[in-house]
Amino acid sequence: MSEMNVEAVARQAREASFALAASSAQGRNAALLAVADELERRSAAIFEANRQDMEAAEADGLSAPILRRLRFDAHKLSDVCCGLRELAAMEDPIGHEQLRRELADGLVLSRVSCPIGVIGVIFEARPDALVQIAGLCLKSGNAVLLKGGREAMRSNAALFAAITDAGRAAGLPEGWAGLLATREDVSRMLGLDREIDLIIPRGSNAFVRSIMEKSRIPVLGHSDGVCHLYMDADCDAALAARVAVDAKTQYPAACNAAETLLVHSAQLHTGLPVVAEALLLAGVRLRADERARAAIGEARCEAAGEADVGAEYLDLVMCVRVVDSLEEAIAAINRHGSHHTDAILTRNDAAAEKFFALVDSAGVYQNCSTRFADGYRYGFGAEVGISTGKLHARGPMGLEGLCSYKYILRGHGDVVADFADGRRSFTHRELL
Amino acid sequence: MSEMNVEAVARQAREASFALAASSAQGRNAALLAVADELERRSAAIFEANRQDMEAAEADGLSAPILRRLRFDAHKLSDVCCGLRELAAMEDPIGHEQLRRELADGLVLSRVSCPIGVIGVIFEARPDALVQIAGLCLKSGNAVLLKGGREAMRSNAALFAAITDAGRAAGLPEGWAGLLATREDVSRMLGLDREIDLIIPRGSNAFVRSIMEKSRIPVLGHSDGVCHLYMDADCDAALAARVAVDAKTQYPAACNAAETLLVHSAQLHTGLPVVAEALLLAGVRLRADERARAAIGEARCEAAGEADVGAEYLDLVMCVRVVDSLEEAIAAINRHGSHHTDAILTRNDAAAEKFFALVDSAGVYQNCSTRFADGYRYGFGAEVGISTGKLHARGPMGLEGLCSYKYILRGHGDVVADFADGRRSFTHRELL
Numbered sequence: 001m002s003e004m005n006v007e008a009v010a011r012q013a014r015e016a017s018f019a020l021a022a023s024s025a026q027g028r029n030a031a032l033l034a035v036a037d038e039l040e041r042r043s044a045a046i047f048e049a050n051r052q053d054m055e056a057a058e059a060d061g062l063s064a065p066i067l068r069r070l071r072f073d074a075h076k077l078s079d080v081c082c083g084l085r086e087l088a089a090m091e092d093p094i095g096h097e098q099l100r101r102e103l104a105d106g107l108v109l110s111r112v113s114c115p116i117g118v119i120g121v122i123f124e125a126r127p128d129a130l131v132q133i134a135g136l137c138l139k140s141g142n143a144v145l146l147k148g149g150r151e152a153m154r155s156n157a158a159l160f161a162a163i164t165d166a167g168r169a170a171g172l173p174e175g176w177a178g179l180l181a182t183r184e185d186v187s188r189m190l191g192l193d194r195e196i197d198l199i200i201p202r203g204s205n206a207f208v209r210s211i212m213e214k215s216r217i218p219v220l221g222h223s224d225g226v227c228h229l230y231m232d233a234d235c236d237a238a239l240a241a242r243v244a245v246d247a248k249t250q251y252p253a254a255c256n257a258a259e260t261l262l263v264h265s266a267q268l269h270t271g272l273p274v275v276a277e278a279l280l281l282a283g284v285r286l287r288a289d290e291r292a293r294a295a296i297g298e299a300r301c302e303a304a305g306e307a308d309v310g311a312e313y314l315d316l317v318m319c320v321r322v323v324d325s326l327e328e329a330i331a332a333i334n335r336h337g338s339h340h341t342d343a344i345l346t347r348n349d350a351a352a353e354k355f356f357a358l359v360d361s362a363g364v365y366q367n368c369s370t371r372f373a374d375g376y377r378y379g380f381g382a383e384v385g386i387s388t389g390k391l392h393a394r395g396p397m398g399l400e401g402l403c404s405y406k407y408i409l410r411g412h413g414d415v416v417a418d419f420a421d422g423r424r425s426f427t428h429r430e431l432l
Numbered sequence: 433m434s435e436m437n438v439e440a441v442a443r444q445a446r447e448a449s450f451a452l453a454a455s456s457a458q459g460r461n462a463a464l465l466a467v468a469d470e471l472e473r474r475s476a477a478i479f480e481a482n483r484q485d486m487e488a489a490e491a492d493g494l495s496a497p498i499l500r501r502l503r504f505d506a507h508k509l510s511d512v513c514c515g516l517r518e519l520a521a522m523e524d525p526i527g528h529e530q531l532r533r534e535l536a537d538g539l540v541l542s543r544v545s546c547p548i549g550v551i552g553v554i555f556e557a558r559p560d561a562l563v564q565i566a567g568l569c570l571k572s573g574n575a576v577l578l579k580g581g582r583e584a585m586r587s588n589a590a591l592f593a594a595i596t597d598a599g600r601a602a603g604l605p606e607g608w609a610g611l612l613a614t615r616e617d618v619s620r621m622l623g624l625d626r627e628i629d630l631i632i633p634r635g636s637n638a639f640v641r642s643i644m645e646k647s648r649i650p651v652l653g654h655s656d657g658v659c660h661l662y663m664d665a666d667c668d669a670a671l672a673a674r675v676a677v678d679a680k681t682q683y684p685a686a687c688n689a690a691e692t693l694l695v696h697s698a699q700l701h702t703g704l705p706v707v708a709e710a711l712l713l714a715g716v717r718l719r720a721d722e723r724a725r726a727a728i729g730e731a732r733c734e735a736a737g738e739a740d741v742g743a744e745y746l747d748l749v750m751c752v753r754v755v756d757s758l759e760e761a762i763a764a765i766n767r768h769g770s771h772h773t774d775a776i777l778t779r780n781d782a783a784a785e786k787f788f789a790l791v792d793s794a795g796v797y798q799n800c801s802t803r804f805a806d807g808y809r810y811g812f813g814a815e816v817g818i819s820t821g822k823l824h825a826r827g828p829m830g831l832e833g834l835c836s837y838k839y840i841l842r843g844h845g846d847v848v849a850d851f852a853d854g855r856r857s858f859t860h861r862e863l864l
Contacts, residue, residue, distance in 0.1 A: 018766065022789040101811055107800060109810060116822050117792065197822050218650070218823050239845035246847030334450065356840050357454040360549065368539060368843025377851070378541060378839070379533055379860035390548050390629050390836040391650050391824040404822040407810070408788050411800025413671035415678030419809070428811035 004181055006188040010118065010195035012175030013143040017117045019173035020141045025092035028138055031170035032088040035138075036081040038166035039131070039159070043077055049158035050127060057151050065253065072127040072155050080131040087139045087381055093399040094141045100431040103409075104424055108431065110408045115141035117197040119402065120189050121384060122211065124203045125149025130156050132382045134163050134177055140402035145189060145196065147180040149203075190215045200385040200397070205312065220397065222388035224312045225255025226338040227370040230329040230355070231275065232346035233266040239367060240271055240345040241278035246369040247343070249282045253314045255386060256341050256373040260310070260319045262329045268295045268322060276300070279318060288320040296320070310336035326351050330358045337361060339388045341373040341395075362388055362395035436613055438620040442550065442627035444607030445575040449549045451605035452573045457524035460570055463602035464520040467570075468513040470598035471563070471591070475509055481590035482559065489583050497685065504559040504587050512563040519571045519813055525831040526573045532863040535841075536856055540863065542840045547573035549629040551834065552621050553816060554643065556635050557581025562588050564814045566595050566609055572834035577621060577628065579612040581635075622647045632817040632829070637744065652829065654820035656744045657687025658770040659802040662761040662787070663707065664778035665698040671799060672703055672777040673710035678801040679775070681714045685746045687818065688773050688805040692742070692751045694761045700727045700754060708732070711750060720752040728752070742768035758783050762790045769793060771820045773805040773827075794820055794827035 020028075039046065050072040057070055099111040119142050123129045130148050137144035148156045160179045167176065180186060189196060193216040201211040201221050208223040229247055231240050247258035261279075263272045268291060276286060276296040286301035287308045293301055301320070308319040323329045333342050341363035344355040352366040363373045373396065375383025380398025387393050393401030418424040452460075471478065482504040489502055531543040551574050555561045562580050569576035580588040592611045599608065612618060621628060625648040633643040633653050641655040661679055663672050679690035693711075695704045700723060708718060708728040718733035719740045725733055733752070740751040755761045765774050773795035776787040784798040795805045805828060807815025812830025819825050825833030850856040 018762075018790050018792065021792070022786070103804070103809060103811065107804075112788075216645075218821065220823070236845070242845050242847055246849050250848050250852065330450075352842075354454070356544075356838075358450050360450065360453070361838065363839045363841060365841040366843065368841055368846040369848050371848035372535070372539075372841055372843075372846070373839075377535060377848070377858065379535065379858070389650065391652070394836055395839045404826055406788075406793065407795045407805075407827045409795065409797040409800055409804055410784070411798065411804075413668070413674050414800040414804070415674055416682045416801050416803035416809070417678050420682065426809065426811070 004185060006180065006185050007192065007195075009175070009178040009180075010145060010189065010192045013118045013145060013178055014195045016173035016176040017115065017143040020143060020176055021094075021115050021117075023141060025094070027171060028141065029088040031167050031172050032084050032135060032138060034166040034170040035135070035163050036084040038162045039077060039081055042158070042162045043074070046072065046077070046155065046158045046162065047074075049154040053152055053154045062151065066125065066151070069124070069126045070151055070155075076128050080128050083132060083382060084135045087135050090139065090381055090399070093139070093403050097432065098405060102427050102429040102431055104414065104419070104426050107409065107411045107414045110410075111405050112408055113403045113405050116402060116404045118143045118145065118195060120145040120147070120196050120199045120217070122147045122186055122199070122201045122203065123149070125151040127152045127155035127159055129202075130159050131163070133384055136382060136384050136399060136402060138167070138172070138176070140399050142402055143176045145178045145180055147186050147189075153181070186211075187214070190217060193217045202385055220387040220389060220392060220401070221385045222255060222338065222340060224338045225257070225340045226260065226310055226312050226336065227256060227258045227340055228260045228262055228333045228337050228342040229258045229370070230262040230323075230333070230342070230344045231264055231267050231271050232326060232344055232348060232351050233264040234348045234351070235264075235267060235271055235345045236347060237267075237271040237274040241275045243343070243345060243367065243369050244275050245278050245282045247371055248279060248284055248318050249316060250369070250371050252316055254371065256370050257314070258318070258343075258370050259312055260321065260336070262332060263292060263320065263322050264326070264329070265291070265322050265324050268292070272296065272320075276320070283316050285317045286320050287317065289322060291322040292320040312338075326354060330355060334358075334360050340386070341365065341370045343368065343370050362386070436617060438612065438617050439624065439627075441607070441610040441612075442577060442621065442624045445550045445577060445610055446627045448605035448608040449547065449575040452575060452608055453526075453547050453549075455573060457526070459603060460573060461520040463599050463604050464516050464567060464570060466598040466602040467567070467595050468516040470594045471509060471513055474590070474594045475506070478504065478509070478587065478590045478594065479506075481586040485584055485586045494583065498557065498583070501556070501558045502583055502587075508560050512560050515564060515814060516567045519567050522571065522813055522831070525571070525835050529864065530837060534859050534861040534863055536846065536851070536858050539841065539843045539846045542842075543837050544840055545835045545837050548834060548836045550575045550577065550627060551816075552577040552579070552628050552631045552649070554579045554618055554631070554633045554635065555581070557583040559584045559587040559591055561634075562591050563595070565816055568814055568816050568831060568834060570599070570604070570608070572831050574834055575608045577610045577612055579618050579621075585613070618643075619646070622649060625649045634817055652819040652821060652824060652833070653817045654687060654770065654772060656770045657689070657772045658692065658742055658744050658768065659688055659690045659772055660692045660694055660765045660769050660774040661690045661802070662694040662755075662765070662774070662776045663696055663699050663703050664758060664776055664780060664783050665696040666780045666783070667696075667699060667703055667777045668779060669699075669703040669706040673707045675775070675777060675799065675801050676707050677710050677714045679803055680711060680716055680750050681748060682801070682803050684748055686803065688802050689746070690750070690775075690802050691744055692753065692768070694764060695724060695752065695754050696758070696761070697723070697754050697756050700724070704728065704752075708752070715748050717749045718752050719749065721754060723754040724752040744770075758786060762787060766790075766792050772818070773797065773802045775800065775802050794818070
């Protein structure tokens with residue numbers, strides 16, 4: 001890859017962001033449809049680029065799960081084009097009037113949603129992610145700098161060319177999307193706080209953490225996903241077993257997979273053996289504290305050590321610990337969890353309400369799997385990331401998470417002195 | 433002041449934040465009323481503490497504007513108590529259901545507003561600010577660490593004691609508010625990213641900038657306020673003069689005071705002389721570019737230099753520059769402004785709409801003074817700060833800016849595997 005001028009790319013994205021912010025919903029939707037058409041038209045070239053990426057990845061001995069994510073075939077193409085067309089049909093997130101208030105006679109304040117500006121997204125080696133992210137940013141009127149996994153380099157270049165060529169033909173401003181090539185490009189991007197408004201990093205825990213520590217630009221996302229399941233004193237064991245198996249095994253490498261099972265001591269000899277049996281049958285290795293291990297059977301599980309408390313296994317391994325109260329469970333989750341998604345398994349709705357109020361996480365669930373924490377499942381169309389921070393978007397970030405707002409004030413020569421001197425007074429009347 | 437353990441204070445605030453998040457609106461409102469009563473009951477002690485601060489400040493030769501802000505008299509007490517009682521009467525910002533969606537049969541997602549958690553606020557030497565900020569945080573269920581100006585130390589201690597004593601009697605969790613004493617305390621606070629969720633710095637440009645650069649915790653606020661007025665080609669000169677005088681002189685030290693006047697060249701010999709005359713009469717010194725200076729008269733204004741472009745004077749000084757188009761004005765504002773609040777003075781609503789769409793600022797105004805950018809004037813009750821960032825709250829931050837949200841998912845044993853395998857499908861039906 002040739003040396004690229006990240007500063008110039010970012011400056012052009014900033015310029016393009018102003019034009020995008022003033023663009024019509026029809027224009028952005030037409031561009032989304034044009035991109036979908038162009039991707040289909042160029043499918044042969046895209047598949048060929050992906051074939052080369054796959055070959056190189058196999059030669060490098062990458063694991064089967066990585067190869068599965070790297071593959072971009074007719075099925076994935078159909079998925080992303082379908083996604084782009086769904087995005088085009090969705091309501092415009094921009095220009096939505098969130099507030100209209102008469103401040104005083106003839107002086108009207110509006111708050112209107114607008115794009116954030118320029119977003120930098122760093123994502124894993126999944127070529128379909130590039131299309132989804134570019135689509136979400138385009139729909140929400142944001143310029144975007146994209147940096148995908150190195151393994152998907154050729155696929156990403158082919159997809160990016162199709163997207164920007166179609167966008168240009170559809171009248172999008174030049175440079176609204178940029179493709180970064182290397183980790184050095186990312187490092188340079190992190191310093192461009194005048195040009196870039198938001199960084200969304202996805203990928204490994206250590207990588208995301210390093211981005212969060214190095215960036216001068218606001219970062220939204222999550223490094224770890226240490227989701228908890230808590231079996232309350234009053235809990236259906238069969239339901240708990242079904243949910244635990246799904247939360248742990250349906251996709252163990254996901255950030256919303258459960259890592260720790262907390263068990264109320266009242267369930268030690270009733271619910272726990274049922275849930276443990278189901279997890280063991282599903283191939284999960286259990287690392288249990290002393291009381292849990294005695295209840296499950298010493299031969300059937302390992303002893304949990306210090307390192308298991310709050311561990312993110314991303315694998316078919318689960319930590320099992322006993323607590324003596326709901327309060328103890330909540331405190332453990334707030335202390336050792338990652339504020340991502342945590343579930344209580346209980347028949348007791350009052351306990352669930354307390355759990356909802358006191359657990360300091362983006363998602364708090366009752367009687368269902370933590371794996372539901374996902375933009376598509378939440379009905380957002382898709383997600384650009386999942387945030388465990390508490391500012392701006394929390395949890396799965398869809399189109400709404402890519403929007404800001406501005407205050408518009410329309411007057412007729414109004415001055416503050418009139419109000420300070422008592423000649424006029426504020427009415428603060430809601431007009432929406 | 434004795435050495436304080438900032439870490440312990442922050443940890444206690446974190447613990448208290450969990451209890452506050454689960455507290456009732458009635459409880460928090462009763463505490464607000466109790467605080468107001470207690471402040472009135474202790475007025476003599478508070479005024480005496482303020483008298484000592486004032487004496488020390490006068491002995492130190494502080495300026496008249498600082499002394500005015502430092503003074504806490506019966507009038508200010510009445511203001512803050514009135515503000516607390518208004519806050520108590522306002523709608524609860526917490527527990528508001530923003531979204532309710534059936535994801536699938538029996539699986540319901542809600543998004544509910546919740547406190548952010550622990551907020552650190554650093555503010556100027558205005559004792560009334562301490563009461564306002566503590567009140568806003570209490571109403572929104574947030575724990576707060578307060579650091580006021582050194583000059584107001586005794587006043588702040590007296591106010592803080594009244595607030596926390598009344599809060600304790602009203603049943604608020606111990607440690608929900610903490611008072612920091614020194615700049616070293618602030619430095620230590622900035623490293624406590626596990627205990628503190630948000631920092632809001634107010635004060636001088638350089639100070640705020642240093643906080644933003646040093647903090648590991650998200651920071652909302654603004655360092656500079658370089659607000660622009662733009663006189664469009666089609667503009668009422670008398671209206672422009674009235675607005676310009678207010679925006680520049682009504683309170684020149686405020687961040688929402690205008691610093692630069694951009695003038696369309698079509699107004700060079702019509703509108704500009706009228707506006708310049710009004711500004712000069714109001715005691716404003718003008719620093720004008722070559723064309724503007726020729727139009728105003730060389731003897732009546734100074735020549736603007738490089739340093740005047742984008743300067744924040746905070747004084748009765750204004751930079752005047754000529755542009756040849758609306759587009760040039762917009763580009764100048766985006767490049768040299770501070771994304772705070774900028775106004776267009778025009779009869780042409782299409783020009784105003786373009787200005788609203790393309791100017792990348794928290795506030796975009798037509799035909800009114802930039803001085804309206806303020807939480808009280810916007811009808812938020814009060815403000816904890818003004819943010820020029822585009823994430824989370826933008827512009828004046830009231831109660832809403834002190835809230836986050838969480839997703840609550842209620843199910844009956846629902847698992848993702850059923851959806852992945854096609855046994856169930858998502859309905860995504862809105863229930864609100």
